Structure formats: structure tokens, C-alpha cells
Amino acid sequence: MAGGRVEIIERSRLLVAADGREGELALVEPRSGARHAAPLHAGEAVFDLASLAPADGAEARWELETAPDGAAIDDAVVLGTPAGVYRFTVARAGEGPLAVEARPLGPHAEVTRMRVEGAALEVAGTLPEEADGPAFLFARRRGDVMEIVAPAEAGGGRFAASLDLAELALPGEQRDVWNLRLEAGRRSLRLGTHLDGVPNRGEATEYPAAEVGGRRVQPYYTVENNVSVRSAPAGAARAAAPPPPPADEDARPRLARRVLGRPAVLVHRLALRLAAARGGRAATTGDVRDVRILLLHAWGMGGTVRAAMALAAALAPERPVEVVSVVRRRDHPFFPFPDGVAVSAVDDQRPGRGARGLGARVLRRLPSVLVHPEDYAYPWCSLWTDVLLLRRLRALGGGIVVGTRPSFNLLAGALAGPGVLTVAQEHMNFHAHRPALAADIRRRYRGLDALAVLTEDDRRDYGEALAGAETRIARLPNAVPPLGGGTAALERPVVVAAGRLNSQKGFDLLIPAFRAVADAHPGWRLRIYGRGPQRDALRRQIMELGLYDDVLLMGATRALGEALAQGSLFALSSRFEGFGIVVVEAMSKGLPVVSFDCPRGPGEIIADGRDGVLVPPEDVDALARALVALAGDAERRRALGAAALETARRYDPEAIGAQWRALLGELARPG
Numbered sequence: 001m002a003g004g005r006v007e008i009i010e011r012s013r014l015l016v017a018a019d020g021r022e023g024e025l026a027l028v029e030p031r032s033g034a035r036h037a038a039p040l041h042a043g044e045a046v047f048d049l050a051s052l053a054p055a056d057g058a059e060a061r062w063e064l065e066t067a068p069d070g071a072a073i074d075d076a077v078v079l080g081t082p083a084g085v086y087r088f089t090v091a092r093a094g095e096g097p098l099a100v101e102a103r104p105l106g107p108h109a110e111v112t113r114m115r116v117e118g119a120a121l122e123v124a125g126t127l128p129e130e131a132d133g134p135a136f137l138f139a140r141r142r143g144d145v146m147e148i149v150a151p152a153e154a155g156g157g158r159f160a161a162s163l164d165l166a167e168l169a170l171p172g173e174q175r176d177v178w179n180l181r182l183e184a185g186r187r188s189l190r191l192g193t194h195l196d197g198v199p200n201r202g203e204a205t206e207y208p209a210a211e212v213g214g215r216r217v218q219p220y221y222t223v224e225n226n227v228s229v230r231s232a233p234a235g236a237a238r239a240a241a242p243p244p245p246p247a248d249e250d251a252r253p254r255l256a257r258r259v260l261g262r263p264a265v266l267v268h269r270l271a272l273r274l275a276a277a278r279g280g281r282a283a284t285t286g287d288v289r290d291v292r293i294l295l296l297h298a299w300g301m302g303g304t305v306r307a308a309m310a311l312a313a314a315l316a317p318e319r320p321v322e323v324v325s326v327v328r329r330r331d332h333p334f335f336p337f338p339d340g341v342a343v344s345a346v347d348d349q350r351p352g353r354g355a356r357g358l359g360a361r362v363l364r365r366l367p368s369v370l371v372h373p374e375d376y377a378y379p380w381c382s383l384w385t386d387v388l389l390l391r392r393l394r395a396l397g398g399g400i401v402v403g404t405r406p407s408f409n410l411l412a413g414a415l416a417g418p419g420v421l422t423v424a425q426e427h428m429n430f431h432a433h434r435p436a437l438a439a440d441i442r443r444r445y446r447g448l449d450a451l452a453v454l455t456e457d458d459r460r461d462y463g464e465a466l467a468g469a470e471t472r473i474a475r476l477p478n479a480v481p482p483l484g485g486g487t488a489a490l491e492r493p494v495v496v497a498a499g500r501l502n503s504q505k506g507f508d509l510l511i512p513a514f515r516a517v518a519d520a521h522p523g524w525r526l527r528i529y530g531r532g533p534q535r536d537a538l539r540r541q542i543m544e545l546g547l548y549d550d551v552l553l554m555g556a557t558r559a560l561g562e563a564l565a566q567g568s569l570f571a572l573s574s575r576f577e578g579f580g581i582v583v584v585e586a587m588s589k590g591l592p593v594v595s596f597d598c599p600r601g602p603g604e605i606i607a608d609g610r611d612g613v614l615v616p617p618e619d620v621d622a623l624a625r626a627l628v629a630l631a632g633d634a635e636r637r638r639a640l641g642a643a644a645l646e647t648a649r650r651y652d653p654e655a656i657g658a659q660w661r662a663l664l665g666e667l668a669r670p671g
Contacts, residue, residue, distance in 0.1 A: 006071040006098060010557055012079060012199040014047040014090055014100065016064065027052065027062040027100060036062065042337035049088045052102050053081035064098040071098065078105065078224040080194035109159060109182040109189040111227055114219065114549055119210040121219055123191065123227070124160040131185030137161035139168060139178040139229065154184040168231045169215040175232040192226035197566045201225045204552035206539060264373040265436045271369035275390060276414040288421065288668045289319040290399030294408040296377050298325035298343050301334040301556055302500060303581050304427045307478040308404050313338035314479060314657030326389060326408070327380050335558060346392050347385040355384055363387060374434035375407035396420050400664060406437055413447045421667050423450045428578040429600040430461040445471060449667050452476040454579035455600050474663055478581045479656035480588050480648065483561025487590040488568065490637050493524040495627060496567035496591070498560060498582050501532030503575065506596070509620050510573035511541055511551055516624035518550040521631045526551045529563055564589040568637060569630055575618060577601040587611065588648035592640030594626045611643035
């Protein structure tokens with residue numbers, strides 16, 4: 001199996017890549033003969049590790065039927081499963097089989113609440129069985145036998161304890177780690193959180209530190225989701241935690257490429273006009289059925305990527321489809337590519353790839369002139385990107401080009417030539433574009449064959465802006481392909497939110513709104529999935545509001561369906577949207593949605609009071625009231641969730657795909 005790659009992703013799932021293979025991969029348990037198969041999508045199979053735990057709580061060893069070439073790994077995670085807490089060890093060395101060992105761990109004390117009050121650590125949770133007699137909380141310093149002991153309360157299957165963190169601030173320059181255990185009913189139990197469905201507690205939450213005796217003492221979750229405490233000299237502790245490097249989507253452009261303002265817009269308009277004037281090639285006889293979807297970064301994450309891949313998958317059964325990624329910055333795609341869809345990159349920006357020779361390296365350092373400076377794609381592109389993209393568009397032999405953002409729509413309309421049908425997709429609402437970009441849209445979209453918008457409001461506004469043009473304007477909402485995880489049971493005290501961590505998504509508004517939920521319904525948690533430039537700011541806000549044990553920043557996930565299925569409510573706090581595909585994704589899992597009625601999309605998707613709740617835009621108090629009310633009303637949640645499932649069916653890929661196929665068929669007919 002060529003091109004093998006094996007890794008544990010998101011601390012919970014095993015990814016096995018097998019380039020050139022189709023069908024499925026399977027793990028087998030030799031002793032029992034059990035078989036666990038996972039389908040291959042774009043050469044990748046993903047196994048849910050928790051599902052490999054035997055139902056009887058025994059050990060198991062699974063082996064991959066076909067070993068990937070060159071895939072060495074030795075990694076482990078601890079996960080809660082229906083059969084108990086297991087350690088899953090994934091290993092392969094040399095030419096041996098790839099094996100997953102599932103071993104049950106001993107009972108533990110499940111922490112359900114942890115707070116830092118002054119210099120005291122307050123912990124509470126549940127016990128695996130009723131405990132009799134006295135209980136104590138032990139903090140043992142890692143590496144020796146030194147222990148600090150605090151009294152605890154245990155009874156009714158629960159425990160509570162308070163630990164004075166000052167006692168862990170031993171003098172000196174050393175860095176100490178203290179592991180916490182509970183002695184209850186003559187049993188010694190490690191403290192941890194394993195049964196809440198959060199595999200990465202240490203990444204999802206950060207607890208405040210107590211500064212005592214010149215030391216910084218801070219509780220945290222280990223990689224195995226157990227509770228420990230760090231103690232280090234205050235200055236050294238801060239210096240030891242540099243901010244993480246930005247994700248590839250967040251990397252800032254070089255200074256030479258941040259050419260902003262009106263001069264850059266004027267240069268862009270002139271360059272695009274000159275490039276278009278030098279085109280002048282005759283119409284070709286290429287197959288008009290061929291579809292090329294022009295995307296910024298097919299290997300990245302985000303709603304536009306998911307929507308573009310869903311469109312490609314819907315069209316691929318009946319016509320050749322290629323996703324053309326303008327740039328590439330990752331080795332492996334965040335989302336698996338659809339089967340039967342070709343994916344290529346114009347400008348490979350990975351280190352050591354792409355630009356070769358002095359001329360190419362110089363052009364890569366200069367800002368783009370063909371990508372509009374007011375488009376958010378601008379910092380990603382360079383003059384070298386322009387050269388490569390111009391060549392690619394000029395080489396098109398007929399067919400249909402579908403742009404997915406304003407810059408690419410403008411480029412396709414100006415440069416693709418008369419032998420190519422040009423279709424623009426707008427993923428952002430009409431009023432969200434910057435002024436100069438909006439002006440160019442009004443002027444240059446008139447040369448496109450069709451414009452696909454996501455909402456009726458945008459169809460009306462673009463119709464008025466392009467009045468008199470021959471451009472066909474169609475409302476074609478994003479499709480939502482089936483997501484994993486099943487339908488949400490609506491039983492967990494969890495509110496889910498998802499999106500890029502930036503100002504548009506308004507998580508800085510959702511977090512203070514959730515404070516009312518935490519106060520009114522203790523035990524409810526908010527899980528925010530996504531990554532982006534505001535992560536550190538949101539973490540500070542969470543800490544300042546004292547919500548560090550209530551609001552979890554979960555990071556990005558490729559398994560959004562499973563994440564949604566663990567919730568009982570979904571919250572959308574965006575300041576504006578192009579459509580809000582994540583609303584439909586949440587509805588497809590049977591989740592009631594509470595959303596700002598922001599421009600635009602949520603108001604077209606959600607029927608207020610029937611399948612969700614709409615509140616005025618950016619009204620934090622109204623959002624809080626709606627969340628508090630639904631968190632306390634299970635019957636209403638179930639009614640709204642059932643209606644949400646029906647609403648989501650309108651966005652089935654086959655239904656939306658049929659609309660796209662009809663539009664493209666009409667455009668391809670002569671006359």
C-alpha cells in the first residue's frame with residue numbers, strides 16, 4: 001500500500017492513508033475474529049479509537065489487514081468509552097503489522113467541576129462506587145515520594161475536596177509537577193475527566209494560576225486527561241510558555257506584500273484591464289461539461305472549503321470536476337477530498353516547493369496585482385501567484401469555471417476567454433464587501449454568465465446592482481452532505497458553537513451570554529470548535545469572566561458531525577454571515593439553534609419558534625435569555641430539534657446538486 005501515513009488525529013481517531021487504494025481498510029482482532037472496517041475517502045481511512053474497546057471491558061489487540069509502506073508510529077491516547085476508560089496504543093515498527101492495543105485502566109475519580117478560588121483548588125466529581133469511611137486528597141510530587149494531604153468528603157457516589165495550592169509552592173528554582181489522587185473507601189483513585197466526550201481537555205481549557213511565595217502554581221489536564229498541578233518560579237513559568245505558532249491559515253503576509261489602500265486598488269484595476277486586453281483568444285471546442293471550481297486553499301478548513309467540496313461531489317457523478325486550489329500551504333488536506341474529484345494547486349507555497357529560480361523567488365516576494373487588494377485572499381497571493389494563475393486560466397479549453405470568492409470571480413470573468421462559461425459563487429452577503437471591491441463587483445460581474453447566491457435577499461440586491469446585465473442570478477444554497485455521529489440525543493448539558501475564531505463569528509459575544517447559562521444551570525458547558533486569530537483573546541475573556549471550567553475552546557475538528565451530536569443546543573453568534581451553513585449542519589443532527597438574526601442567512605434558514613430561536617443581532621442579553629430558557633426546557637428542545645431535522649432535508653446534496661446541474665445545463669445550451 002504505497003504512500004502510507006498513520007497518525008492519531010484530534011486525540012481520538014486513527015487516520016491511515018493509503019494512496020492508490022479504494023474501498024475500505026479494516027482492523028481485525030485475531031483472537032476473536034472481530035473486524036472493524038472504515039471506508040477509504042481520497043485515500044484516507046479514519047477509525048474511531050473508542051469503538052475498538054470490547055464491550056465486556058477486556059483487553060484487545062487489533063491489526064491492520066494491510067500495512068502501509070513506511071508508516072512508523074508509536075503513540076497512545078486515553079479515552080473514555082462505554083466499556084470504561086481505555087489506553088489505546090498505536091504502534092508499528094519495521095515491517096511488522098500496524099497494531100492497536102486497547103487496555104482498560106483502573107477506576108478513577110471523575111472530575112466534573114474544578115475551580116481556583118484564591119490559593120485554593122476546589123474539585124468535585126463522581127466516584128466509580130459508593131465509598132465508606134474517611135476520604136483524602138493526595139498531591140504527590142512527580143519523581144519522589146513527597147506528598148501533601150488534604151481532607152475530602154465522599155458519599156452518595158460523589159466527592160469534593162479543597163487543596164491549598166500554597167502548600168505546593170516549595171521554595172527553590174526547581175519546576176515541580178504534582179499528581180492528584182483521591183483516597184476513598186480504601187481505594188486510591190487518580191483524578192481525571194474521561195467521560196464527558198472531550199478527548200483534549202488540556203488543550204480545550206486553561207485554569208488560573210495562584211501566585212504564592214514567588215511561585216506560580218497552576219492546575220492543568222495532562223495529555224491523558226488527568227489532573228495535575230505545575231509549580232515553578234513565577235518568571236520562569238511565564239517564559240516557558242511562548243505563544244503557539246500561527247496556523248497556516250493565520251500566517252501574516254510579508255511586509256512587502258501588505259500593499260493596502262487606494263494606490264493598490266488602482267494598480268489592480270490597470271493590471272486586470274491589461275491582462276484582459278492581451279487575452280483575445282478564440283472560443284475553443286473543449287467539453288463544456290468540464291467543471292473547474294476555483295478555490296483559495298483546498299487543503300485548508302472553513303465553510304467555503306466544505307461547501308465547494310460538497311458541490312464538487314454532487315456534480316462529479318455526471319461530469320468531470322476539478323477543484324483548482326490557487327494556493328497550497330499544507331501537506332495533507334484538513335477535509336478529505338471527494339471521491340472522483342481531481343484536485344490541483346496553482347501556487348504550491350509549502351517550504352521548498354513551487355517557486356524555483358531567482359525570478360520566481362523575487363516575484364513571490366512582491367504583492368499580487370491581479371487579486372483584488374480588498375479581498376481577504378490578497379495576503380495569500382503574490383506576483384508569482386498571478387503569473388501561474390494567468391497561465392492556468394489562459395490554458396483552459398472550454399468548460400465551466402466556478403469561482404468561490406469575488407477576486408476569483410473577477411479574474412475568471414476577465415481572463416478565462418470566450419470559450420469558457422464563467423459562474424460566480426458568492427459565499428458572503430452583498431453588504432459585507434469593502435467599498436472598492438463592491439464597486440468592482442457591480443461593474444465587472446456584468447460580464448459573467450451566471451451568479452449563484454445563497455439567500456433571497458442577496459438575489460434581490462444583486463439583481464438591482466446588475467440590472468440590465470445578461471448575467472443570470474440564481475439562489476443556490478449550500479448543500480450539507482451527511483455527517484457522522486448520528487442524531488443528537490439532546491441529553492448532554494452541552495451548547496455547541498463552531499466557526500473560525502475571528503470577529504465575524506462573534507464568539508466574544510457568545511461567551512458573556514453563556515455566563516447566564518452557567519449561573520442558571522450549573523454543569524452546562526459551551527464547546528467552541530474552530531481555530532483562528534482570536535483564540536488568545538477569547539481565552540483571556542474566558543478567564544476574566546471566570547468561565548474557564550465552563551467554556552472550552554476545542555480546536556478544529558474534521559469530525560464536526562460527531563461534535564454536534566454530543567450537544568443539546570447550537571449557538572450562532574455571528575455579526576454577519578454569507579449563509580450560515582453550520583446552522584443547517586447543526587439542524588441535520590437534530591439540534592435546536594439559537595442565533596442572532598444577523599445579515600444574512602439565519603433568518604432564511606430558521607423559522608423562529610418552530611425549529612430554532614432568532615434574537616436581534618448582537619443582542620447579548622437576548623441571546624443569553626434564549627439559551628437559558630432552552631437549557632432548562634428539555635421538552636421544547638426536543639420539539640425544536642425534531643423540526644430542525646425536517647428543515648435540514650431541504651439542503652440535501654442531491655436536491656441542491658439537481659439545481660446546480662439544471663443551471664449548468666441551461667448555460668451550456670446554445671442560444
